[in-house]
Amino acid sequence: MSKPTDESIGLDVAWSLQGFSAKLKSRLLSALDRAGARKIDQKGLEQDRKQALHRAMTDVQLALIATSGEALQERIRNDPELAQRALTLFSRAERxxxxxxxxxxxxxEDLKNNPSTTAxxxxxxxxxxPDFLNRWENYASGATSEIVREKWGRVLSSEIREPGTFSLKTxxxxxxxxxxxxILFQRFCQSRIDMWAPELLLDLSSSELSSLAQAELVLEAELPSTISFLETINGAGEKWWILKNNNLGVVVRQNPRPPCITEGPFNFDPIHIADGKLKLNMIVLTKVGVALSAIIPRDEEAVFRRLAEAISKDAEGSAIFVHRNPDGGMSAVTEEAVAPPAEVKISTE
Structure with missing residues (x-):
């Protein structure tokens, strides 16, 4: 397949591909080229029939279509049932x-609003x-509601940003x-951090989580999966725990520790101490769940803030949301000056 140009698909001057990376632009055009030379404007897509015919059909093909049309007309005159089937077929194709x-x-539209890509x-x-495009076209062609159309639109834009996100199975x-x-999965993703969500924040019942597992969106295990906090100290030398992800995180005071943190053998509480480490129970996404979560908007900062609030619910200031400074350190983000001091140093042990 030859690479299309801006002119070949008739891009409206109301918006352009300026600002898109070269690869993002190329992937988008490969999808648009499949649409048969359709024209894009600010609101969506319009068929550019003359341009499509010019690109997609030769004079011989047009002649064949005309001849076939005449033959079909002759048969329809003598076969009302055939005429009805033809009308149904044309109507379905149009829809x-x-x-x-x-x-x-x-x-x-989604790419215009967020054109960034990591690939x-x-x-x-x-x-x-092409296999992805074939399958996507099949599913998108059956999207009769705005919600479903938006879902498949986001699937395509996510695949354009990062090819290989969606397998045919996904x-x-x-x-x-x-x-x-x-809807359950959307609720789950409101608490998502990377490829997991803390059990402490989820408002889903065991049966609802089981439904997500049966849909192959989350992993179901007999024992809860956990993630461990690291140990850290603040500027005053006080011991804290920290759980971080890229530029965001939460720190938890070790002494006195929040009441919600439990300790003991065979402990399956949402947040607990085991083997001398602070651990947080988590529900892990499957590969399919990770791909699907890519099309659901999320606010990871809000998740870390909620996690800090949940841990410090009965002990104000015992857990604090932090973010990374330009110099690489982590700073507390609070409305008031509370411990630990702003600078948080992560232990290398």
Whole structure:
């Protein structure tokens, strides 16, 4: 497949691909080229029929279509049932094209609003996988509601940002996902950090989590999975625990420790001490769940803030949200001056 140009798809001057990285632009154009030379404007997509015909059909093909049309007309005159089937077929094809274009338009809108991508390496592909596009087109063509169209639009925009996010199996599971399970998963993702969510923040029952596991979105295990805090000290030499992720985190006071932290053998409480370490129970996403979570907006800072609030619920100031400084240190983010002091040094032990 030859690479399309801006002109070949008739990009409206109302918006442009300026500001998009070269690879992001190339992947987007590979998807748009598949749409058959459609025109994009600020609101979505419009068919550019003349341009599509010019690119997609030769004079011979047009002649064949005309001849076939005449033959079909002759048969329809003598076969009302055939005429009805033809009308049904054309109507279905028109609806599918409308669904497909609407989903594609929403993908473009999402890329316009957030064009960033993390897959910019030399080894990352310039075009999308044809197998992915084939399957995506099939699912998007059946998206009759705005919610479903938005879902498939975000799937495409996420795949354009980072090719390989959605396998064919993942697309199938997304298509088969019922609305109730989808809503449960959205609730789950409100507490997501990376590929997991702390049990302490989830408001889902065991049966609801089981439903997510049966949908292959989260892992189900007999014993809870945990993540350990690191030990750290503040500027005054006081011991704290820290759990961090890139530029965000939460610190927890060791002495006196918050009442919600328990200790003892066979302890499965949401946050507890085991083997001398502070551990947090977590529910882990499956590979499919990670891919699907990519299309759900989230606020990781809000999750860490909520985690600090939950841990310090009965002991104000015992857990604090922190963020990374330009110099690499972690600083407390509070409305009032509370311990620990602003600078938090992570232990190397």
């Amino acid at each position: 599918q094209a409308e669904n497909f274009e609407a989903s594609l338009g929403l993908a473009v 910019e390496g030399a080894d990352s592909p310039d075009v999308l996988d 697309l199938r599971i997304i298509d088969e996902l019922d609305q109730e399970t989808a």
